[in-house]
Amino acid sequence: xxxxxxxxxxxxxxLVSVRGLRTLFATERGLVRAVDGVDLNIHKGRSLGIVGExxxxxxxLSRSIMGLLPSTAHREGSxxxxxxxxxxxxxxxxxxxxxxxxxxxxxxPMVSLNPVMRIGEQIAEPLRIHLGMSRSDARxxxxxxxxxxxIPEPKRRLRQYAHELSGGMRQRVVIxxxxxxxxxILFADEPTTALDVTVQSQILDLIAExxxxxxxxxxxxxxxxxxxxGHTNEIAVMYAGKIVERAPTNExxxxxxxxxxxxxxRSIPRLDDDPHTRLHAISGRPPDLIDPPSGCRFAPRCAYAxxxxxxxxxxxxxxxxxxxxxxxxxxxGSAEFFEREEELVATGxxxxxxx
Amino acid sequence: MLSxxxxxLTLAVCLLLAVSALTFSGMNLLxxxxxxxxxxxxxxxxxxxxxxxxxxxxxxxxxxKSLPERYVRWLGDLVRGDLGVQFSSTGEPPVxxxxxxxxxxxxxxxxxAQSLAVLISIPWALLAASRAxxxxxxxxxxxxxxxxxxxxxxxxxxxxxxxxxKLGWFPITYTANxxxxxxxxxxxxxxxxxxxxxxxxxxxxxxxxxxxxxxEDFILMARAKGxxxxxxxxxxxxxxxxxxFITVFGINTGALIGGSLxxxxxxxxxxxxxxxxxxxxxxxxxxxxxVVMIATSVFxxxxxxxxxxxxxxxxxxxx
Numbered sequence: 001x002x003x004x005x006x007x008x009x010x011x012x013x014x015l016v017s018v019r020g021l022r023t024l025f026a027t028e029r030g031l032v033r034a035v036d037g038v039d040l041n042i043h044k045g046r047s048l049g050i051v052g053e054x055x056x057x058x059x060x061l062s063r064s065i066m067g068l069l070p071s072t073a074h075r076e077g078s079x080x081x082x083x084x085x086x087x088x089x090x091x092x093x094x095x096x097x098x099x100x101x102x103x104x105x106x107x108x109p110m111v112s113l114n115p116v117m118r119i120g121e122q123i124a125e126p127l128r129i130h131l132g133m134s135r136s137d138a139r140x141x142x143x144x145x146x147x148x149x150x151i152p153e154p155k156r157r158l159r160q161y162a163h164e165l166s167g168g169m170r171q172r173v174v175i176x177x178x179x180x181x182x183x184x185i186l187f188a189d190e191p192t193t194a195l196d197v198t199v200q201s202q203i204l205d206l207i208a209e210x211x212x213x214x215x216x217x218x219x220x221x222x223x224x225x226x227x228x229x230g231h232t233n234e235i236a237v238m239y240a241g242k243i244v245e246r247a248p249t250n251e252x253x254x255x256x257x258x259x260x261x262x263x264x265x266r267s268i269p270r271l272d273d274d275p276h277t278r279l280h281a282i283s284g285r286p287p288d289l290i291d292p293p294s295g296c297r298f299a300p301r302c303a304y305a306x307x308x309x310x311x312x313x314x315x316x317x318x319x320x321x322x323x324x325x326x327x328x329x330x331x332x333g334s335a336e337f338f339e340r341e342e343e344l345v346a347t348g349x350x351x352x353x354x355x
Numbered sequence: 356m357l358s359x360x361x362x363x364l365t366l367a368v369c370l371l372l373a374v375s376a377l378t379f380s381g382m383n384l385l386x387x388x389x390x391x392x393x394x395x396x397x398x399x400x401x402x403x404x405x406x407x408x409x410x411x412x413x414x415x416x417x418x419x420k421s422l423p424e425r426y427v428r429w430l431g432d433l434v435r436g437d438l439g440v441q442f443s444s445t446g447e448p449p450v451x452x453x454x455x456x457x458x459x460x461x462x463x464x465x466x467x468a469q470s471l472a473v474l475i476s477i478p479w480a481l482l483a484a485s486r487a488x489x490x491x492x493x494x495x496x497x498x499x500x501x502x503x504x505x506x507x508x509x510x511x512x513x514x515x516x517x518x519x520x521k522l523g524w525f526p527i528t529y530t531a532n533x534x535x536x537x538x539x540x541x542x543x544x545x546x547x548x549x550x551x552x553x554x555x556x557x558x559x560x561x562x563x564x565x566x567x568x569x570x571e572d573f574i575l576m577a578r579a580k581g582x583x584x585x586x587x588x589x590x591x592x593x594x595x596x597x598x599x600f601i602t603v604f605g606i607n608t609g610a611l612i613g614g615s616l617x618x619x620x621x622x623x624x625x626x627x628x629x630x631x632x633x634x635x636x637x638x639x640x641x642x643x644x645x646v647v648m649i650a651t652s653v654f655x656x657x658x659x660x661x662x663x664x665x666x667x668x669x670x671x672x673x674x
């Protein structure tokens with residue numbers, strides 16, 4: 001634990017510090033531990049990527065930090081935002097933070113805008129609530145925001161409805177709404193998954209640009225390591241409700257420790273692959289969060305797992321770089337890892353030399 | 356928009372033709388209006404005097420003609436705005452006079468009933484949806500089922516007993532000669548009797564649609580913007596949830612016209628409901644047909660309005 005604490009230091013006071021965060025959902029089948037003990041720091045103006053497969057708790061983690069959860073959810077632990085403890089705050093008192101201090105861009109812009117409300121009205125809404133703007137001031141600001149997210153013909157858009165815009169434009173509108181009250185932190189939950197590949201990078205570049213201009217923190221939630229590679233300062237890899245590896249982006253790509261992270265990296269298709277190279281896939285599915293496996297939660301799917309992995313859960317431990325932590329007994333680079341790798345290559349399961 | 360109106364008008368005309376033809380032939384297959392016109396003489400087919408009278412009456416009311424011929428004649432009169440004479444010994448007053456006298460009472464009753472139903476159901480559904488599956492919502496569900504299951508004559512009697520007799524808030528009966536405003540006041544209780552079960556149905560639909568809408572991402576987005584719970588419900592969730600509500604509102608208008616008959620009888624309102632029942636018993640075809648035509652036209656009109664309302668509620672519906 002002290003090692004974990006040590007790795008969480010790093011520079012000035014963080015904007016958001018998350019400690020031992022747990023989010024539980026009461027369901028008919030039992031208690032779902034969607035987020036199960038997460039420690040994180042989010043710094044002002046920096047960008048953090050949260051990566052993992054679907055169903056690993058990434059979305060719930062970002063919503064838990066923001067407090068934007070359904071009433072069936074229960075939050076434990078601590079989320080401190082600029083000195084305010086957010087866990088335990090009522091929905092009513094969280095509203096002051098939502099939209100103003102922290103805002104969110106959702107996955108699918110096709111459904112995250114109100115279909116029966118004009119775009120201008122939707123952008124004006126938080127301005128009027130939080131900043132107490134008059135109708136006409138809010139409209140002027142909405143126009144500026146649409147210009148800021150580079151929507152063509154912004155004036156006309158104000159009067160339009162969501163269905164009259166393309167997916168990329170809608171996501172720009174969603175970003176304009178999220179930026180409207182000048183939040184200190186922006187959560188972007190799979191902001192490009194529902195979009196055309198050509199539009200994806202435009203949207204990510206836009207978010208990165210706004211982050212720099214406004215010195216705003218960004219939490220980018222994605223299943224796609226390729227997405228976070230160029231757009232984050234730090235990456236946290238999540239598996240089954242826990243963070244299993246966290247490192248500055250360059251460090252992670254250069255020196256991956258956790259076999260799960262390595263599998264995620266290997267499952268990105270690459271341009272320099274030979275034609276017809278089979279895409280690496282992680283077999284199996286993330287575990288049931290009602291009854292997660294004991295020991296390391298990735299062990300049942302891990303080619304490098306040994307007996308210990310199934311029994312004892314590995315803690316997060318730092319590498320030589322104190323900002324790089326991972327939870328694995330036999331990390332990439334360890335003797336046991338290489339031993340197993342040789343066996344796998346020998347039996348033809350793995351192809352040598354591919355990271 | 357113009358082609359839409361043309362299309363709707365064609366549909367309305369077809370519907371009116373079909374309903375009138377079916378009602379016309381249905382009534383003529385089973386009924387014998389002569390009894391009402393002539394009294395006991397109509398059954399006395401052995402007496403030559405009676406036979407002469409019967410033949411005279413048949414000629415006067417065109418009952419000696421074939422069914423299609425009578426229908427076409429009736430239709431021709433209708434198009435010219437003539438609802439004909441009623442099938443009684445004198446034929447007076449003409450059908451249009453009866454309708455002019457009685458239709459406004461039923462119109463007031465039903466407009467009031469539907470308005471009350473809407474006014475009751477919307478806040479009710481909002482409350483139920485905001486507390487979905489919690490105790491308040493369960494009580495509301497039981498209440499709505501009770502109101503829907505309760506026959507309207509029972510509800511009428513209960514309301515009359517509680518609000519008129521026990522509490523004395525409303526008059527017990529309807530007096531046709533009273534001034535307009537006091538008749539409106541007298542119509543409140545019968546309107547409420549019709550409104551409550553209708554409100555329960557509307558509430559169920561709106562509640563279900565609201566709960567579905569509240570799962571949508573744009574609702575989460577609204578919350579993330581810092582919009583308060585009630586504003587989320589009113590500004591974001593309500594409008595996209597109105598579709599089943601207004602659809603059933605339109606269809607229910609037809610059922611309510613039928614249902615008004617029981618309520619009109621219990622509260623002694625001489626409206627169209629009581630008129631049509633009396634007319635059916637007397638085999639007074641012209642009156643029955645007149646009421647049926649009015650009810651059908653109102654039904655078609657309300658549903659056209661509902662269709663237009665769709666495009667106002669949702670900009671994605673093309674006008």
